Amino acid sequence: MIQRTISALIALPLLFFVLFKGGALLFLAAYLLSIIGQYEFYKTFSRKYYVLNWAGYLMTTAWFGGLYKDMPQDYYTFLIAVFLFLLLTLTMLYKKNIMIGSMVTFIGFFYIAFSLSHIIMIWKLDSNFFIWYPFVIAFVTDTFAYFTGKLIGSTPLIPSVSPKKTVEGSLGGVIACLIFSYAYASIFNPSFQLYAVFLGLIGSILSQVGDLIASKIKRIFNIKDFGKIMPGHGGVLDRFDSIIITMPLVYYFIVIFNFLI
Template sequence: MRVRTITAFFFVAVVLASILLSVYLFAIFFMLLSVYCLSEFYRIIADSAGTPQRLLGLSAGAALFGLYTGYCLGWVPLNYLMLIVPLVSAIFIAPLYKKQEKPFIGIAYTLLGIVYVILPFASFLSLGFLSDVYDYRIPLGFILILWANDTGAYLVGKLFGKHRLFERISPKKTWEGFVGGVLLALITSMVLAYYFPQLAQWQWLVMALIIALFGTFGDLVESMLKRSQQVKDSGAVLPGHGGLLDRFDGLLLAGPAVLAFLLTVL
């Protein structure tokens, strides 16, 4: 428990510092984080059916996130994102030089990782650039609401959980925990609305509901992935907590959903 607590403290401090201290630190940290999470995904998904092209996939993911970051910072024109095309093409070409019974499974695994991991992190990055200049408050609010949802679900589920939410995929999750997560996420969003008025209160509340719903599904989807591959944790980089993908699984579905909502209403 002590190791888990210490790890959580430093993990929270690093994430918050990356968002608050500098736009460049924010961009670099989440680019490295997304690529590392992609590496964990490739490790999990590889099996006898197919193996992702790890190096090409990580290169394409890093290039895509880096180019998009450059676009957000105003350094790279939008059409430069097309520079990713040669790497994507290479993912299809490389299996021609390997003896694989079903090469397209490996191709699918490689591209799925980019869609499942890199694009959601890029969506989260976009939350800091909804205005003309970098504004830390929306990505910070997103992370705080996401953590509040996880905390509320864990505490309420542990104390009062009786009715299983999705027993086949995650036996420990309960409906009581889900409700507890939603309530704490809503309370957190109301506090954020008071201190960060660039979003209306109703927008913060809807954002909290989206994060609670899609964050829960994101957690379940990653649990489905691990269960199908008979893996307990995505990694061991965080002592007592597993891998980084385990800690950001809720972001993978909630990030694009929140970005879509805010782009619609702002």
């Protein structure tokens, strides 16, 4: 508990500083978190499969490089096509059967690096209001799901994936997120109030799905944490399993919201 508290006291001010500062520091932070997260993901799957981790890191570097240089949309389409072609070619050339490993390499990029890169896309929209949203959704949902489950939880949610999670806890997280999302919009962006309720609902549900996905992977490979970079908290994927899902959601919600108004 002490380790967990100390880690949080160090990590939270860093997070606030990076998000307030933005720019190159945000790019660097998102890139490093992506690489570390991919390392944890690939290391886990390497227990059973031959993963082409170097190809995943290369793709992530090219992807973030494009974002930093404001490359046109066609660059990213071309990049994904080249990445797929490279993996398919290597799958055929390797003597070992690396089909599943190639799929893991591809999924690792999209699941982690592609998802985390959306915080940069949100920042580029020049919206201080929205850049906090992925974290607000994930934090509120996780916190209130935990305490609601502790207080009144009795019905297992998906015991085969996460035995301690309950239906009551899950609903508590969703309801709290709806309230906080509406309150957050009411204070900082009143015109977004009604949309905030919908975003809070979808965001809270998907946040919990992200948590369950990570839990399922850990159960499959019989591990407690993905890494040890944050004492008491585990690795990047252990801390960002929910945020990985909420970042893309918030970005595309903004795009749709701007289109609607």
